[in-house]
Amino acid sequence: MDTATHISMGVAIGGIATLDPAVQQDPQLFQAVLIGAIVGSHAPDFDTFFKFKNNATYIRHHRGSSHSPVAVLLWSLLVTFAIYAFYIEIPWLNLWGWVLLSVVLHVIVDIFNAYGTQALKPFLDKWIALGWINTFDPYIFGLFVAGAIAWLLGAEPGVTYLIVFFVVFLYYIKRFFDKKEITDILQKHFPDAVKIITQPTIRHNSWRVVIETPYYYYVAYSTDGHIDIKDTFENNKLPETAEMNAAFHDENVKSFINFSPIFRYEIDRFDDYVEIRFIDLRYRYKGHYPFVAVVTLDKFYNTLTSYTGWVYSEEKLQKKLEPLS
Structure with a gap:
């Protein structure tokens, strides 16, 4: 997801944390958890600094090892102890639990867009990119912004964000079926397809798609179920030269x-x-x-x-x- 959505999800985790009795009773712990959730929700993307070296390093590592299970644990501990240094009297385990949740959520939501992550590295080097959700989805972002506004207006943040997360969960299920509908249509049009890649756009019913068959690549747009093929290329295998x-x-x-x-x-x-x-x-x-x-x-x-x-x-x-x- 984009940075703004990740951060808004961090705010949401901070809101849900108010349901934790320890957080309710300790204003300092609440402050630390809110800061930690916001920072943790963005922490895996600190690998953007690889871009200062060169593009090859950035492309190889962005959303790669930095989004792996080991990195998730390290990011959560790093953020937790960086914040704990300023709130030395709070229970660090409570802080770490909420920071860990925010980091895990970052990696999970990144799996659902077309860019994907290597979330199972080093156990599996494959990029996991489900292609259900656009990198910036205005519906998801809008829901979390609405939750923040409701909180500012006096709504109970824990219950508010539980509702927001439930609606977002239902939205993800809907997008799964949206993608399935698209791939089912494409499979009928291209029965010999060996690979179908979907990339949702900011327009809800418009998708970029690429179909690989044994002999051709087809680059197309799908809008409201109608397939518009833009380019066709021969599927020439890489020569061993x-x-x-x-x-x-x-x-x-x-x-x-x-x-x-x-x-x-x-x-x-x-x-x-x-x-x-x-x-x-x-x-x-x-x-x-x-x-x-x-x-x-x-x-x-x-x-x-x-x-x-x-x-x-x-x-x-x-x-x-x-x-x-």
Whole structure:
């Protein structure tokens, strides 16, 4: 989910914590729990700092190890003891329990969007991305904002947010059936589909979808159950060649392939170098596919330059590869 929704969920956890008798009786514990829940609800996304190193590191690790069970425990303890240092007389175990809940909730809700997480790492390296909920869902965010407003107006926060969470739970169930309806329709249209990836948009009844069949990729939009195919690409299997093997050893390409569940590739050969481009098919934007990995190799298959990330024009992409010019 987006940062604003994560933080609003942290406020909600702080509200529900008022049902804890220990929190009810201790204003300092309440303050610490509220702060801890807000910080804990965002803590796994502190891995955003990887972006300061380079895109490959960020793409490989964002929502990866930082969202694993071990990291969840470490984040909760780190946040708890950082706050406990300022509230030394409160029962730290109560604080830790609510902080842990907020961190766990962060990871759980991230599983339901198209980006997903490696929430089972190191037991399973696979990205878990269910594709039911948009990264920013205005309905979910609106419900938590409504709960906060009700709290400010004097409503009992524990009961208020229990109701909010119950409504959000029902909404998740509805979105599960929304996705199932879309995938059932697509399965009928493409009976030989081996993979169907859904990506909800901010519009409730509009979805981005990618269908992989043995011979083609289809990139489409689904609106109110109607399928509009935007692009069709041949499903060319990755060749086992020296140049492709060299590309796979590049850190940018490895990060891209580790993250992307469905992509195609292009190979362009020039006089002095070969360019291999990997294109994620999930993120079509105005006819362009902005999430890519590109590597250029000399005639001995040494990497000249490479890049991975989001680029919204060919001109900007070529600037990322300027060492060739």
